[in-house]
Amino acid sequence: MATSTKSDACPLHPDAALIEDSSAGDQICSDCGLVVGHRVVDRGSEWRTFNNEESSTERSRVGAPEKPYRSGSDLTTIIGPSPSGPSKFKIGGPKYRNRKSLTSTNRTLEDGFLQIASMADKMNLPSCIVDRANVLFKRVQDGKHLRGHSSDGIIAACLNIACRQEGVPRGFKEICAVSMVSKVESSRCYNYVRKVLKISVDSTTSGDFMARFGSNLELPYKVQRVATDIAEQAVKMDIVSGRSPISVAAAAIYMASQASEDKRSAKQIEEITGVAIGTIRQAFRLMYPQAAQLFPKDFEFATTIDKLPRL
Incomplete structure (x- = not known):
């Protein structure tokens, strides 16, 4: 009581x-x-x-908890005919009948929610990101901003923005790998959704990806920390201007791991980060001449800078 x-x-x-x-x-x-x-x-x-x-x-x-992105906050009930009713009600099953009862707008929303959930599942994203992406997609739908744009691209953009708002950004390549849109289309829809919904998203940095990449590569925390310092210092020194944060992160991980006892090859880094070896090579070659200034002063080298393998 x-x-x-x-x-x-x-x-x-x-x-x-x-x-x-x-x-x-x-x-x-x-x-x-x-x-x-x-x-x-x-x-x-x-x-x-x-x-x-x-x-x-x-x-x-x-x-069940309320879901604001669904009609009626998902507290509505659909009552179907009795199983013993006329045979015409049995055609297609209850799910088919319920889907037929939806309006075209709600059907588009349901299809979008299913696609967002499927993409998030492939990327192992938590439910909070799925819910946020659903809210964004509903806002686009309610504002009638889907006309003239790829529905798949808008869905990918909503998931991308949701990831960034939750502090776990994903690269465009990662989003495209689980969707049916190209990188160009994904980027175009991303900018469009941000504009029509007036969303301000902080720009990503190499540090945003470092913990996830380092964990997937099974790198010790000290190596991840050095790689983060290398990437941050390279940006401050304007060594890698024009390079994406993911490319800089991949090159920094390669440099830090090769200088430590826990070495990772460019091929291993490519498989985890999705950054091509050629792209890692280009960023690494920009950073290598200034490597002595990029490493923390207290770093204990297992392999000295002059003996680091050249990509």
């Missing part, structure tokens, strides 16, 4: 606090025990409490 903050009050003790019995749905006066209200709806979330000492579980009420 918990103390209620309802506006109801006991007629005998109006100032007394009410106790809410969620299991029975009653509101009880704490002074006299009078049941002031009954059949009270429990608006708390549902969960199960598992007890290791008992085989049974305690259940709270059911109820």
